[in-house]
Amino acid sequence: MSDTPRRPRRPAKPHRRPRKDPVRILAFEALRAVDERDAYANLVLPSLLRKAREKEGPERFDGRDAALATELVYGTLRRRGTYDAILAACVDRPLKDVDPPVLDVLSLGVHQLLGTRIPSHAAVSATVELARVVLGDGRARFVNAVLRRVARDDLDGWLEKVAPPYDEDPEEHLAVVHSHPRWVVSALWDSLGGGRTDIEELLRADNERPEVTLVARPGRAGTEELLREESAVPGRWSPYAVRLAEGGEPGAVAAVREGRAGVQDEGSQLVALALANAPLDGPDEKWLDGCAGPGGKAALLAALAAERGAVLVAAEKQHHRAGLVARALAGNPGPYQVITADGTRPAWRPGSFDRVLVDVPCTGLGALRRRPEARWRRRPEDLEVFAPLQRGLLRTALESVRVGGVVGYATCSPHPAETRAVVADVLKQFPGAEPVDARPLLAGLAGVPDLGDGPDVQLWPHRHGTDAMYLALVRRTR
Numbered sequence: 001m002s003d004t005p006r007r008p009r010r011p012a013k014p015h016r017r018p019r020k021d022p023v024r025i026l027a028f029e030a031l032r033a034v035d036e037r038d039a040y041a042n043l044v045l046p047s048l049l050r051k052a053r054e055k056e057g058p059e060r061f062d063g064r065d066a067a068l069a070t071e072l073v074y075g076t077l078r079r080r081g082t083y084d085a086i087l088a089a090c091v092d093r094p095l096k097d098v099d100p101p102v103l104d105v106l107s108l109g110v111h112q113l114l115g116t117r118i119p120s121h122a123a124v125s126a127t128v129e130l131a132r133v134v135l136g137d138g139r140a141r142f143v144n145a146v147l148r149r150v151a152r153d154d155l156d157g158w159l160e161k162v163a164p165p166y167d168e169d170p171e172e173h174l175a176v177v178h179s180h181p182r183w184v185v186s187a188l189w190d191s192l193g194g195g196r197t198d199i200e201e202l203l204r205a206d207n208e209r210p211e212v213t214l215v216a217r218p219g220r221a222g223t224e225e226l227l228r229e230e231s232a233v234p235g236r237w238s239p240y241a242v243r244l245a246e247g248g249e250p251g252a253v254a255a256v257r258e259g260r261a262g263v264q265d266e267g268s269q270l271v272a273l274a275l276a277n278a279p280l281d282g283p284d285e286k287w288l289d290g291c292a293g294p295g296g297k298a299a300l301l302a303a304l305a306a307e308r309g310a311v312l313v314a315a316e317k318q319h320h321r322a323g324l325v326a327r328a329l330a331g332n333p334g335p336y337q338v339i340t341a342d343g344t345r346p347a348w349r350p351g352s353f354d355r356v357l358v359d360v361p362c363t364g365l366g367a368l369r370r371r372p373e374a375r376w377r378r379r380p381e382d383l384e385v386f387a388p389l390q391r392g393l394l395r396t397a398l399e400s401v402r403v404g405g406v407v408g409y410a411t412c413s414p415h416p417a418e419t420r421a422v423v424a425d426v427l428k429q430f431p432g433a434e435p436v437d438a439r440p441l442l443a444g445l446a447g448v449p450d451l452g453d454g455p456d457v458q459l460w461p462h463r464h465g466t467d468a469m470y471l472a473l474v475r476r477t478r
């Protein structure tokens, strides 16, 4: 036995249970659902908020808590690229070796430290408490150490350290600073053209939460009814649009609950309106929406068709999405039909329709404002998957319209491979069709500016306040 005196043991700290903060636990659960189950934040969040309200009661979980939880989830997901670059500089191993739940907690902490006005000490201690609850004390100590390193600088300071200088590598600089995958920066820039200012404005707009925009479906609701809602202001371009300037709760609007109005970005409204307003010789009685689910544009088209005594056929390949279309169209004042059908193998005779819309499946790179996780899920290879389907749907649309009729090809992506390249390829193989200038149809609505060289139209969040919708109109000539 050794006679060296034993070092007296430090008295153990009395164990304190971690404080449970329902807002941050909810935000963590939402991030896990997005990572683990490929859930969509905008779908998973409302049900988590409802559950938290039920469990905690309105006193312990009020509107401000819901707003903070939403901001934490959306902000963390959007800024993930920037935050990962900063975390990589603060963690002593590659980020891929950090357990995903630990990384989610760290990202939430970084967002509070660098992306909100929460004071640093509160951001660190709240995140460490969260880590104690959801990860355990050991990993909470790791979270504490990493966040203390992050807290040594502000966002600008970190960006100077972790982003390459713009002059050395412009795309990587923008990717890190504005938190977009590099290939997405590159594609958006190709489509937008212009210099640094333009692309930076677009990338910044992608990181802002869009206003909620409503559509008053013609013949069913008027904008004056929607304008009576708190903080409601008229839309910028569409005569049917009303914006809820302070976010608002669309579910609380009677006209939305009754299906007389809907939630719809103005870019989508403009696409439907431009197709409906394209000049046509001869009959204007049968319209087709060949990719209708979940039914936003179909509902507007059906209401416009009803005003003219025309009928809309809304086709959707997926049965459950056809159900959503049926719900969106229920109560339409004129005749309509919803069918489950593959738009590339038409269940109708060629030349049956006067107007046809194909709002084709795409990467959705034009709606990044709305889907904060989408930019990290998409891969350049997705373009190859969509390419044949997009071409097939446009080709069938052209076969489905009568001679003299008009087809609208729309995407909520501005990627050149999904827009102009598709239209150019299909028109090459379909000699009986010619482009129609879509610009005057939009400019005629309320002077939508900056519509480019035509004949097609690309809308942009930073220029038009809409999603980056693309529209090409094509007339069948023989």
Ligand SMILES: C[S@@+](CC[C@H](N)C(=O)[O-])C[C@H]1O[C@@H](n2cnc3c(N)ncnc32)[C@H](O)[C@@H]1O
Binding pocket: 268, 290, 291, 292, 293, 294, 295, 296, 297, 298, 315, 316, 317, 318, 321, 341, 342, 343, 344, 359, 360, 361, 362, 389
């Ligand atoms: C971009 S979304 C359409 C959005 C819709 N226009 C709206 O405004 O609500 C594309 C839709 O096309 C559907 N789709 C995919 N392949 C299809 C096909 N071969 N035929 C018909 N619909 C298809 C998808 O299921 C999806 O619902």
